[in-house]
Amino acid sequence: MSAYAQSGLAGAPAGTRDHGISGAGIGLRLCHIDEVLRQRPPIPWMELLADNHLAEGGLTALHVEALASLYPLTLHCVGMNLAGTDPLDDDYLRRVLALRERSAAAWVSDHLCFTAVGGRRYHELLPFPYTDQSLRHVAARVHRIQEILGAPLVIENVSAYLRFSDSALGEAQFLSALCRDTDCRLLLDVNNVYVNAINHGEDAEAYLRALPFERVAEIHLAGFAPREDYLLDAHDRAVAAPVWDLYARVATRLSGVPTLIEWDNDIPPLPVLLAEADKVAAITEAPR
Amino acid sequence: MSALAEVQRRLAAALDEDNGPAVDHLLPLLAAGPGRSAAARLSIYRTSARRARERALEQIYPVCREILGPRCFAALAEDYVREFASHGADLNNEGARFPAHLAACIGQRPQLAALPYLPDLACLERDWHAAYYAADDPPFDPARLAALQAAGRAEAAVFRLSAALRLLASRFPVRAIWHSHHHGGRTDRITLGQGDRLVIRRAGPRPTVDAVDPPVHALLSAIADGHCLGELATRGLALEQLPQLIAQGYVVAIDDSAATRRHSA
Numbered sequence A: 001m002s003a004y005a006q007s008g009l010a011g012a013p014a015g016t017r018d019h020g021i022s023g024a025g026i027g028l029r030l031c032h033i034d035e036v037l038r039q040r041p042p043i044p045w046m047e048l049l050a051d052n053h054l055a056e057g058g059l060t061a062l063h064v065e066a067l068a069s070l071y072p073l074t075l076h077c078v079g080m081n082l083a084g085t086d087p088l089d090d091d092y093l094r095r096v097l098a099l100r101e102r103s104a105a106a107w108v109s110d111h112l113c114f115t116a117v118g119g120r121r122y123h124e125l126l127p128f129p130y131t132d133q134s135l136r137h138v139a140a141r142v143h144r145i146q147e148i149l150g151a152p153l154v155i156e157n158v159s160a161y162l163r164f165s166d167s168a169l170g171e172a173q174f175l176s177a178l179c180r181d182t183d184c185r186l187l188l189d190v191n192n193v194y195v196n197a198i199n200h201g202e203d204a205e206a207y208l209r210a211l212p213f214e215r216v217a218e219i220h221l222a223g224f225a226p227r228e229d230y231l232l233d234a235h236d237r238a239v240a241a242p243v244w245d246l247y248a249r250v251a252t253r254l255s256g257v258p259t260l261i262e263w264d265n266d267i268p269p270l271p272v273l274l275a276e277a278d279k280v281a282a283i284t285e286a287p288r
Numbered sequence B: 001m002s003a004l005a006e007v008q009r010r011l012a013a014a015l016d017e018d019n020g021p022a023v024d025h026l027l028p029l030l031a032a033g034p035g036r037s038a039a040a041r042l043s044i045y046r047t048s049a050r051r052a053r054e055r056a057l058e059q060i061y062p063v064c065r066e067i068l069g070p071r072c073f074a075a076l077a078e079d080y081v082r083e084f085a086s087h088g089a090d091l092n093n094e095g096a097r098f099p100a101h102l103a104a105c106i107g108q109r110p111q112l113a114a115l116p117y118l119p120d121l122a123c124l125e126r127d128w129h130a131a132y133y134a135a136d137d138p139p140f141d142p143a144r145l146a147a148l149q150a151a152g153r154a155e156a157a158v159f160r161l162s163a164a165l166r167l168l169a170s171r172f173p174v175r176a177i178w179h180s181h182h183h184g185g186r187t188d189r190i191t192l193g194q195g196d197r198l199v200i201r202r203a204g205p206r207p208t209v210d211a212v213d214p215p216v217h218a219l220l221s222a223i224a225d226g227h228c229l230g231e232l233a234t235r236g237l238a239l240e241q242l243p244q245l246i247a248q249g250y251v252v253a254i255d256d257s258a259a260t261r262r263h264s265a
């Protein structure tokens, strides 16, 4: 039995449905909140960027409570600094925990990266070497965060534009070992897998083979921006065709795992986002 | 320092500067890859990290940006981000020192000399933003003051202001300037007047900016500074206003100054 029997992620498989998170959801951004609360479109679930909703009062908290009464929610963080070497930010974690209670979120996720060092915050998902030392370090921090949250943390693979010569492991092997050592869950961002494969000349299929699929609680899809000599994980457009192809192959092995459309820059009208989420259903429900 | 901390420190240092020794210090740690050079890939992070903070400043200071124009504001924001590190995870708290940065720039750049009110206007925008995101207050408990009175310790009462309240004093009519920009008006017809004493405060969903009389402003400022009731009386402040300030939700709690001091000692 899992150590987190009370949480939305108790037991296997990771994508269990008793928390209400299933099907194709959208990342809800600030510009769409009023419209969603007014029109209440049928969206199976939504993800909030926790860092935008940490305020413990005012309109922000009222919106969170209203959304929580209408939709199953998850929280997505960018500030835990999971791989960082500064002390964990207890105030930030306390506010995330309070938000989790306000939002009744099924789970909380953050990224495999560091975001601060020496007290300086970079507001960016920065890469680090995947070594035995860093694995022990990140595992200890994930343990501590899971104690605070009282639930397994869901950890996302990132688009990384740098690789370190010291890395003894790939990101997938690192995440696999982290799951083994901490009982955490995974958020598989298929766009990030594709972007890294192109930018670093890596093999996306080999990456996916190294990942413990039974640990995947959530899938992300987003659009990248092609630059002259690399792909930028820009979240500023629709999901690209090769990412849909990769997703279709992933979805056959991750049947029932909830999938989310992320769109953070040049955000389109809500119907465009919902249409993008409908494409997920078209793929996962297509006869094979 | 652990090897991991050393790698992170070097990467961060290379993000802090555009080129130079910090970048050279990092490059030996990086694996060669296809496509662009490691230094060029580093710049992806540098640009993105700075843009995140610049976007936060644009959201917090929209009126200053409108007055300065997007290009001038972008240049000032870029300087600010370069000069001052970010120390909090929450981008809503970004740019607390931006008004001071504007004040310093006005002294140095002749083209900004016509906008002496800009730093105070920036304070207003910063405070409005802070009030918007502040925590809700607990309800006022009148029994607290009664208990201090019964114990003969009313003089030691320390009042606490709403977490969603900020005070601003300016010799410029920044409230009128701010309002006129919010309503698409012009600022060239605003008269200088006697200056502003403002309370920026959220009671409903959004903060309001209210002008208050100088005695009320002085009393609220002394309360914000942590002076106890006895000290407020000694200073001859307008204590007759207190019940009204409590009723308005400006003052939300009462502590015992002796207890507070013991606590912080």
Ligand SMILES: [Fe+2]
Binding pocket: A156, A189, A220, A222, A262
């Ligand atoms: Fe993602």
